[in-house]
Amino acid sequence: MGLSRAQKVKKHGELAAEAPATPRTPREDRVSAAPRRQRRSTELPAAEPTKTKRQPxxxxxxxxxxxxxxxxxxxxxxxxEFAHVVAEGHGVPELQVTGYSPEWLAEFSRIIGQDGANLYASVHWSTGLLAPLVMAVGWILFLVIYAKRGLERTGGLVVTGLFPAVTLGGNVAVEQAVAAPANAGLATLSSVLMSTRWVLLVVLMFVTLGVFLRKMRERLQTFDPVAANEQRKKKFGRS
Structure with a gap:
């Protein structure tokens, strides 16, 4: 004969009188005892922006x-072409690498005349102006980035700066000498400047070649074929 609630409370206490509303199965007990796993996020991580290497x-x-x-x-x-057509094969001052005499320049001025002198000056102030300036900018950037600090960079920059200055100064001097062929001093000055610009150009080529060869030698000394091969595999996905 079953005990009433009051009798159960009296005999076993308050908790013993309370019966579970619904009996739990063994499977539910195992599930509740097991630690809950966090739900994995299905969202992919945000892609990092690709960093592009600057290549000056x-x-x-x-x-x-x-x-x-x-x-x-x-x-x-x-x-x-100017020397062949306008100067009648006499030649032009810029192409006289070893210089010229005042008599040679006076003959040049006589042959080309006033119209030829104007055309000659137009060459100096168009393409003849852009060529040394653009060339100097390119060589300055090259030396600043790749030349060693010290004599190599300083000497190269000095030569690079002198080249357009001497070239443009020679253009002005030769135009004035052509306009005044009797002035031997102007002719001599223009001859010195024209020859000097070729010397500076040759020196600049040697400086550029020296910097280039040094950089190539340094890269060869630090080159690691194993690391380069591994990097190639990672880049192209080859085993």
């Missing part, structure tokens, strides 16, 4: 090539 060498190479092409255009195409 490309810009520097483009500027240097443009300057070299302009120099080539002026000294290999325009001026030889």
């Amino acid at each position: 060498g490309i810009l520097i190479a483009v500027v240097m090539i443009i300057g070299a092409l302009l120099m080539f255009y002026v000294n290999i195409l325009i001026l030889p």
Whole structure:
């Protein structure tokens, strides 16, 4: 015969009188005892922005090539054509690497005349102006980025700065000498400046070649073929 609630409370206490509303199954007990696992997020992590490596060498190479092409255009195409057509094969001052005499310049002035002198000056203040300036900008950038601090960079920058200054100064001097062929001093000054600019150009080429060879030697010394191969595998996904 079952006990009443009051009797159960009296005999076993308050908690013993309370019966579970619904009996729990063994499976529910195991589930409740097991630690709850956090739901994995299905959202992919935000992609990091790709970092593009700056390559100043490309810009520097483009500027240097443009300057070299302009120099080539002026000294290999325009001026030889002027010497052949206008100066009647006499030659032009810019292409006299070892200089010229006042008599030679006076003959040049006589042959080209006033119209030829104006055309000659127009070459100086168009392509002849851009060529040394663009070339100097390209070489300055090259030396600032790649030349060693000290004599290599300072000497290269001095030569690079002198080149356009001497070139433009020579253009002005030769125009004045052509306009006043009897002035031997102007003719001599223009001859010295024209020869000096070729010397500076040769020195600048040697400085550039020296910097380039040094950088190549340093890269070869620090080159690790194993690391380069691993990087190539990661980049192209090859095993």
